[in-house]
Amino acid sequence: MYIIIVGAGKVGYHLARLLMAQGHEVMLIEKDRAKVDLLSIEFHDAIMEGDASTVEVLREAGANRADVVVAATGNDEDNLVVCQVTKLMFLRPRTIARVNNPRNEELFAGLGVDASVSATKIINAMIQEQVKAGDMMIPLLTLREGNVEIVEVELSRSSHIVKKKIKDLTLPPGSIFIAVIRGEEVIIPYGETEFQPEDKVIALVKRTSEQVLREMF
């Protein structure tokens, strides 16, 4: 594919390198002459100086035959205009914008940008995902060559087992709760033990049941 990347900052630079390593044809467009001079040692003909929010520069870069134009500068207004001009003047390329301020994502979608990428949103989504899944399961001790583990899970407010009693839960075979740490107190759990947010649950689990147990939380 032929891919035009606008902005040779950290995002644009590394994206260009990755795509070139995968065998794609790349053109990097950068406003700052000093940056262009520095990077031309590495990129040769694959970097050019210019303001890519103008039709002339995009045309010179070959936007009419590009498959994708990525606007990866640190300024949302520049990224928006690059994508819009590309869409209006050159019918072929798909446009992808880096969104620096997550509040602009909605605006971009309504204004003809094909796809937008916000690092803040992605990282936030990953964190939410982590907190939800029992991925915060910490291995404390591995026994029998790794086939049995003692693990600890701190319960979040949104955990499935909060406010539930052990007798109402179906534990996966090959697992058992051995202790619940609540503040300073250590509780040896039994059927009537009810879980609370921030409880640290210590469990003994066979490797084969770990994933099922993880999903319980």
Place this chain on the structure above:
Amino acid sequence: MRMMIIGCGRVGSVLANQLDEAGHEVVVLDRNQQAFRRLSEKFSGERIVGNGLVEEFVRPTLQEKTDLLFVITDKDNINLMIAQRVKQIFQVQRVVAVIHDSILAGLYKEMGVETVCPTDLVVKDLLQVVGES
């Protein structure tokens, strides 16, 4: 009429002075407090220090009925983004963006963003001079 001007530079400040003098209700916004020095001493409108791209700064003005918004910062791309965003969020009667790049000004006009291009206006005047010579 009630109007807002984003960008109190050479154009924005002169426009603000004249509109104010003509009796319109004018609100001027600029990122830089110093920019308001360009306004005349008689200027009676409101001055807001803030970034026109940030909704919080324009909301108090634009959520009230506004007849006209002029977007006149010194950066074309910022003007284009502000104009399009305001039209998405607020009910302003008319939004005009000043765009120096002649081709961009034409393109966005076709897209429905009202633009005024100083470059085109100067060229038109200069060509008239040629015609008169």
